[in-house]
Amino acid sequence: MAEELKLYGTWVSPFSRRVELALKLKGIPYEYIEEDLHNKSPDLIKYNPIHQKVPVLVHNGKPIVESLVILEYIDETWKNNPILPQDPYQRALARFWAKFIEEKILPLAMKVTNSEEKEKEKVVVEMFQLMKVLEGELNGKDFFGGESIGYVDIVATIIAVWFQVTQEVIGVKIVSEEKFPVLFKWIEKLKSIDVVKECIPPRDKHITYVKARIEAALLKSAPN
């Protein structure tokens, strides 16, 4: 039976781009469908009725949602170039760090963007603490995955790329070379990898997009 693999995503979603990165790392051919989230396709609604979000990976007609779940599915289905470690303990650690990023770092990053000036400082300090913990995990390695990128690196591209863009737009620097030299180096190494470059939004377009979103949010919350 011919394999049919479709990925529904958007050019700017770090969650759908990380799935693309995994697919490209493994050299898996797929059809990409760009979604307009203001005008969701009937397919997206059919394949992800509960959340109607991207990414959705559809493999031979069967949908898988949630980017972390999709990453594990890809690794379990196409066993070449593994992105998760083979050892159960190392795998547990990789899953832990991915969850740490998703459940601790990301919500706090959103708070940095959305909070009032006086609260911002406090939130930024909290962010520094979390980022220090994450940086500690690199511990002399080139990547979280060791000599080459793995699951945690893929999940952390949101920090390497998306955070940088938002921080530039709102004028708050979290990952500076002075404060986080190890993490900074990791970001440079990650961004120099060809396949990673293919899965990053074009910088100018990205900056314009984030600016527009933040302005729209400010307008919404502005007093009448």
Next chain:
Amino acid sequence: MGEEVILLDFWPSMFRMRVRIALAEKGVKYEYRDEDLLKGGKSRYLLQVNPAHKKIPVLIHNGKPISKSSIIVQYINEVWNDKAPLLPSNPYERAQARVWTDYIDKKVYDAGRKLWTTTGEEQEAAKKDFFEIFKTLEGQLGGEPYFGEENLGYVDVYLIPYYCWFHAYETMANISMEGECPKLVAWAKRCAQKKSVSESLVDEKKISGFVLK
């Protein structure tokens, strides 16, 4: 092979019940240490092994610590893989199981909490939300005895600790779990008949007592 398995936790934690059920299903012997986090008695050991997360439960296997119940349960499943597989062998079905545990993680605890932290109209909305979530989960059962189909699986282990909270939910919000989700309650009772579950669940009256404090 000498195995040393230590479980650090605190009794009303429903998350740790999952780990206890998984260990019991696999027949793993372990040592249990009670960490009363509410009393501020965080042991040095806990902070040493879990500095990033500072949350329980923590499983320590041959000196190596792992935290977060979803990660621990998957680890237990992968290491003690000789019996009682908790996850399906098929990657697609495994993905579905992970999606549902993710759903449970994101939705159930908060929805439950809102039942006793809100009143009036807010509480009515919370009740509606709460049952929508449980009915969605109930729908996933289909006609099977367990989420894991023939046997207890990852999603069953993940959800069943909430069974001991049903009494608290019903008391605090004046609702009937059986009235709204009979299939789910039947599932819960079925799970509770298993030794691994009945020995790991906390008595529901203790939970209600704890909540009312």
